[in-house]
Amino acid sequence: MNTITPWSATAQADIENSEILLERKVLAYTYQFYNTGDSLWIVAVLPGSGQIAFRAAFAMNSCFEVSNLFDDQDSVIILLNSRLGNYEVRVDFTATPVLHYTTSFTANVPLMMPFWPRDIIPLTQNGNIANTAGKIHMEQFGSRSGLLFASITKPQTGSFFYFQNLTSLSDYCESTETESKNTVGGNWPEIGFQLPITDKLPLPPDRAFIISDAYIIFHTEIFEEAATICEYFLNNLVKIYKVLHQPRIEYNNWPDIAQKVIADLTQNKGAWTQKDGLSYLNAYLCDYETPPESMVQLAVLAPMKEYEKWSGEKQPVCEDLIKGLSAFYDKKINCINRWLPSMTDKLDESEEQKKEMVMDSWYLHHPLMNLARLACQGDKTAEKLVLDSIEYVIKTAHHFNYEWPVFYNMETLEVIKKETAPGAGGERDVPGAYAHLMLLLFKITKEKRYLNEAEKAAKKLEDLGLNILYQANNTAFAAGALLELFKITNKKLYLDLSYICLAGLFKNIQLYDCRYGFGKNYTNFFSIFPLNDAPYTAAYEELEVYAALSEYLIQARDVAILPAVKTLIAEFVKYAIGRIAFYYPPLLPKEMLSEQVKTGEIQADLWVPLEDLYNGWEKSGQVGQEVYGAGMAFGVVPRQYIKIGDEFLLFVDYPIIHHSKRGNAVTIKLDGDKDLSCNLKIIKIKNSSIKMEVWQDKQTQEPFAANANIHEYKISGQGTVKIQW
Structure with a gap:
């Protein structure tokens, strides 16, 4: 039997001994409202008589009096009075099958909130909730979305998806100097949302604060299989997303940002280290103590080569970086190394991986992935390096049986750190990164053994269930590799595993806008965290997830994937483009920049992104300030902007599945969500007027804003767009 607190011990008896204030039937569900004195409960009765109770309001050290109750077809409003203040509970039934209730509280006096009970308990027909x-x-973990997805197995009630819209809590957090992180969770059977306790400032009186904004979807099934759980998770998240108020999209002039980044990278000496007449990027600004890393060079070079192709202009930085790549090849292991071999004597051993020949498993594969991408574009230096290194990589995979530890010795393959935490396993998504690398090698060489290696690694992910994600960018690459394996083999296992990877990513997002503290200085809606337990979002990982998911939709254009996947990826991309520019410190107020920096230093006027927001x-x-994140602008511009000669740019903030130009017309294919919109902008570069016509699926589109330099359109997220001039 579970242990419970006094605030739940009597809840079932209190509900059973109270009269029903109101009963409402919606579809197959019945909702009953009870005032039990110190709580207003909404009891959802599911088909089969299973019941779940939601505490919509809590009176603290007081009792409720219902002062008014409004009931119409679409909603219910209950006004409650207590000695401490007044409550308003609004219940909305319009977005079936979603139950939505919002609770606001106006205190009579300044109040500290030292405790608040969870708002969900399962009920039994006979017995005790314990x-x-x-x-x-x-x-929820940390600052991620305030969600909870659970199945009630005793009694066999069913499952529910609970989402607390934490954007609505911002005023409360701003006024009390509290935070909305770790607010949704709990221990069975007391689960759900817990209002942040106040230990600094009281809640001020005579002002209404939203203290709960909950959305719930019910299911009669009990979910057990990982693939089923993930499919329902993705579908439910989209249902909630579509009824949320979504914040305004920020537009950033990415071509202009790219030019600023090029200038700062070229001119700022803090970004570079010299060795043997060659130039290498530092990982962090002004960190001259740590040797150059292969991952850092390629993290900037790969997107910069994409930008170079898009712009048609040679970038000297690319040439400098390519010249230095071969020096990372370590003949002791016949593979490129993480650290520049000629400078490993500078490793200070201050961290586990800052030792010669110590490899962090994902760091082996990451630079090789970028080398393989460059090789696919025809770069011979990259092709030679990746082909010369790949046998070592395969040997290592075989040694670890496709289950990589956290750290190992590159020469002896001795495991230095096996698990991320006791019982948690090693770097779980590395098999997916390895599969992605092998598929790139298969593309370069056409040798089937690389395809076989990809399959062997991918099958190792099957046993991980919901716990694939170790690092978000690698999980995103894994999702794409699994989709590609499905397309090649037609084995549904790989598509299911791909969805599990995507569910891991979308579980790790912040689907709300933090409008309190320093968070109100930038748009943070739809952010993704780099690790399951990371306390901040990170520039480079966000860029790579954005790029990988954009490619996922392109590769899925001939696959009947879950519509929810199309929605979530397209909307993530739309918000990422507007949001990730805020990693650049010139766009942030100086007072929100840390005075204490772990590595290097911060120059607030430099267009090099912060690692952590x-x-x-x-x-x-x-x-x-991470130099290896400086490729961000170079990754965005080629994916979202289409050049029309030297006169115009077309910008779309959804993934562009395909585009083509014939004569004086450009056709763009979008495959996101037809019920949601994205933005199209026609931007003038030179001194000619914008005289263009826009159609989507043969329907004429009119701009919602226009001036001499830019015309802006709202278009559907799915369909074919034609721009003619």
């Missing part, structure tokens, strides 16, 4: 059982599939009250840039 004797129930359930399985929490997913819940925090929500709420923590300052950003605590880790440093």
Whole structure:
């Protein structure tokens, strides 16, 4: 039997002994409202008589009096009075099958909130809630979305998806100097949302604050299989997303940002280290103590080569970086190394990986992936390096049986650190990164053994269930590799595993806008965290997830994938383009930049991104200003902008599945969500007027804003767009 607190111990008896204030039937569900004195409960009765209770309001050290109740077809409004203040509970039934309730509270006096009970308990027909059982599939961690997905197994009630819209909590957090992180979760059977406790400032009186904004979807099934859980998670997340108020999209002039980044990278000496007449990028600005890393060079070079092709202009930085690549090849292991071999004597051993021949597993594969991408574009230096290194990589995969530890010795393959935490396993998504690398080698060489290696690694992900994600960018690459394997082999296992990877990513996002503390200075809606337990979002990982998911939709254009996947990827891309520019410190107020920096230093006027952005009250840039994230603008511009000669740019903030130009017309294919919109901009470069016509699926489109330099359109996220001049 579960242990419970006094605030739940009597809840079932209190509900059973109270009269129903109101009963409402919606589809197959019945909702019953109860005032039990210190709580207003909404009891959802599911088909089969299973019941779940939601505490919509809590009176603290007081009792409720219902002062008014409004009931119409679409909604219910209940006004409650207590000695401490007044409550308004609004319940909305319009977005079936979603139950939505919002609770606001106006205090009579300044109040500290030292405790608040969770708002969900399962009910039994006979017995005690302490004797129930359930399985929490997913819940909030840190500053991620305030969600909880669970199945009630005793009694066999069914499952529910709960989403707390934490954007609505911003005023409360701003006024009380609290945070909305880790607010949704709990221990069975007391689960759900817990209002942040106040330990600094009281809640001010005579002003209404939203203290809960909950959305719930019910299912009669009990989910057990990972693939089923992930499919329902993705579908439910989209249902909630479509009824949320989504914030305004920020537009950033990415071609202009790219030019600023090029100038700062070229001119700022803090970005570079010299060795043997060659130039190497530092990982962090002004960090001259740490040797150059292969990952850092290629993290900037790969997107910069894409930008070079898009712009048609040679970039000297690319030439400098290519010249230095071969020096990373280590003849002791016949593979490129993480650290520049000629400078490993500078490793200070201050961290586990800052030792000669110590490899962090994902760091072996990451630079080779970028080398393989460059090789696919015809770069011979990259092709030679990746082909010369690949036998070592395969040997290592075989040695570890496609299950990589965190750290190992590159010469002896001795495991230095096996697991990320006791019982958690090693770097779980590396098999997916390895599969992605092998598929790139298969593309370069046409040798089937690389395809076989990809399959062997991918099958190792099957046993991980919902726990594939170790690092978000590698999980995103894994999702794409699994989709590609499905297309090649037609084995549904790979598509299911691809969805599990995507569910891991979208579980790790922040689907709300933090409008308190330093978080109110930039758009942070739809951010993704680099690790399951990372306290901040990170520039480079966000760029790579954005690029990988953009490619995922392109590769899925001939596959009948889940519509929810199309929606989430397209909307993530739309917000990422507007959001990730805020990693550049010139776009942030100086007071939110950390004075203490772990590595190197921060130059607030430099167009090199911070590694770390925090929500709420923590300052950003605590880790440093990451030079290896400087490729961000070079990754965005070629994916979202289409050049029309030297006169115009077309910008679309959804993934562009395909585009073509014939004569005086450009056709763009979009495959996101037809019920949602994205933005099209026609931007003048030179001194000619914008005289263009826009159609989508043969329907004429009119701009919602236009001036001499830019015309802006809202278009559907799915369909064919034609621009003619």
